[in-house]
Amino acid sequence: MGVTHVLASQLPVLIVLLSLGTVAKIAAIRSGSPGTLAQLGPAVLVPDRFRRAALLCCAVAEAGLAAGLLVTAHPLFRWATVAFCAMSTYILLELRRRRPDAGCGCFGEVSSAPVGWRSIGRTVVLTGMAGMSVWAEGPGWLAFAHPSWEYLLAGVVVLALLSPEIETLAERARYRAPCEQRRGPAESVTLTRLRSSEAWQAHEAHLSTAEPYDSWRELCWRFFAFRNHDEHDVVFAVSLAGRRPTVRVAVVGSEDSKPLPVYKPVSV
Amino acid sequence: MSHPSVEHRRVLAAAVLGREPAAPSTGAEDGEPLRAVTGEIRDISPHLIVVETPEGGEERLIIAPWATAWHGGDTPPGDLPVGARVTMRALRDGRVVERIWADTIRLTGTIVSIDGRKDITVKLDCGPHRGRRTAIIPYRASGRLRVRHPQFEPGYLFDAIGVRKDGVSLALLPATSQPSHPAPPPPYTGMQPNISGTITWSDIFDAEERGAAYPMVEPSDAACPDAGMSCAGLPYLAIGSLLHVRNVCASRSASMPIVACGCVAGRFCDRCVQCGTSPRGRIAELAPASFVELGGELIDGCFNAQIGWG
Incomplete structure (x- = not known):
């Protein structure tokens, strides 16, 4: 039982992060001027006209995985999550090599800081978490219903340490542009x-x-x-x-x- | 939304906010006022130039003994070909010409494709309003241009000055140095009463037009989806707002209306080094006539400037 608990402990983290990624990417596409998309991975790796589609594709894949992890215990979704995270790690390494100025775009427009080792470390940790969850029993909603708090917290702390987005958000809240420079409401x-x-x-x-x-x-x-x-x-x-x-x-x-x-x- | 009368916007905004409506003006803080004259050469001799203005009138101007001309390279004014389109800087109530730029064009945009080995053909995307342009970089100019464009490949920005010869656009001089990597936006420093940066010119304006293309306009107002981006920390203004521009290098200032969306200028994060190093970011692109009347030199491509508004 203990081992099962450990294995399933990171499922809620994965589901929440995948959903956040979806929402943030859709928001970036909706609000996104072409200039914003031109600075976000993985959209920068594809030609201009496919950028929107590439980001949308990522968002749909994340939404699908999150839904799959939440409602079923089918190994297809679990392995697909491992593959998705591993591929993200490769894409970030590639992004860092080919476009050192572009942000990772993991959480849309908030992830506009250039890709660093922390972002790459985060996808490695996520791959590990996804790998761990493959053998977890029961669907994701069960892990939400009976969370093992200490492991869950540990996972969240590790991911928070590896997330440059938290600092970006804090900075944005601290240095808010005056209204003359802010985009106005519609x-x-x-x-x-x-x-x-x-x-x-x-x-x-x-x-x-x-x-x-x-x-x-x-x-x-x-x-x-x-x-x-x-x-x-x-x-x-x-x-x-x-x-x-x-x-x-x-x-x-x-x-x-x-x-x-x-x-x-x-x-x- | 169409603009029934953008000039009228100034009057309305002034009325509702209870301020005095301002009008476009030019003024030199020291030195005599400059006038820009544009037209097509009808006749030229070492001492006299006759041009046909865009309205169809004719202007006869005296060429000063110290006058210089540029037509792809420095040349004596008397050697300019008849039929060339010129922009001139004139003194003494605009009767005496001291500088002539002939067939001068500016190629500003994002590189779409690069072809050719010796003479290079560059296709540029000049923004949603200006479409695409093709330019040829002759072999003799390519080294000079490439050293100022460290990332000379599709997707990166390009800015050069050149001439139009026989219907072909030749890029000859780099306008400014482009940074090798796009710079991050500047940190928030609060709203300054005077914003500094670089001011450039563009050849997309009508010949006699005076005014500025400003990058920070609401995209929905100006029907310009790429607008609202700037490296210089600019405030939002509207098409029709009045911009006070001060050329720091020549100590001249003028107020001019914003007449177009300057989304291309907003993408650039370069500096002007005409007199000291300007802060990063392009504030606006001026019409050549406005640029010249502010003391700018077209082939330098930019001047350090401060702006105010109202």
């Missing part, structure tokens, strides 16, 4: 915020259309330009900083009637 999200503001409610009746004719972002503000029934411009500026954004509004006369702003700042 235009539709900001528009929804605007529509729940007092300034919007005060001017909504005067607008000729509900959709802005122009919208742009400058520094920490997103601007929405509308026309009102008098053919004047109604401009809303929604601050992108903070949770409760400030909304300002101005009515600007048409270009021939020179005297400009009748503006008043309004807060939500």
